[in-house]
Amino acid sequence: AQTVTQSQPEMSVQEAETVTLSCTYDTSENNYYLFWYKQPPSRQMILVIRQEAYKQQNATENRFSVNFQKAAKSFSLKISDSQLGDTAMYFCAFILYNNNDMRFGAGTRLTVKP
């Protein structure tokens, strides 16, 4: 079975600085997708960024980028120029290419301080 581990339950960062959230996963499969979701205090979960395992290039969305290390089964999220609105729970998620069963990590609570 696939598992996703987020080893940082809580993190904080000063506004405008950069922070990296870590995520590791375990699978014996080769084709899969990885996601980072953000859940602000308002609670609705929204997609931050997506990475296809077959792509070597790291995904980037504005201030959000990932460091995808397939051999190490690592998928970290880097937030540059942190903003107060980035304060949220962040979940790393994994899904196999041909499966509907998405696995989530336990989440990292990020606080951006003014």
Added chain:
Amino acid sequence: DVKVTQSSRYLVKRTGEKVFLECVQDMDHENMFWYRQDPGLGLRLIYFSYDVKMKEKGDIPEGYSVSREKKERFSLILESASTNQTSMYLCASFNTGIEGRQPQHFGDGTRLSIL
């Protein structure tokens, strides 16, 4: 934009009651999911459905059942609510697109308290 709507944001029920949580999506998605979210445990899959009248058990189906009579609606049922089912419940949906795995779209969540 995809809209996933959960019928209640807050719900308080008593032990032993039968509880219905409703979820509706408006984008004709094939796949719908029910998760429960607990601190330190992330999201755990209860059930999912990939088509009308089809359902699959997730990691923690015990004490729950689901119903999908129409494509847009996926209901989670607590047959006899117990206090350990107090939690946040999240519904999600997505379509299987030709562009590969699409992200899930989530509802706002229902915070359920069982007294």
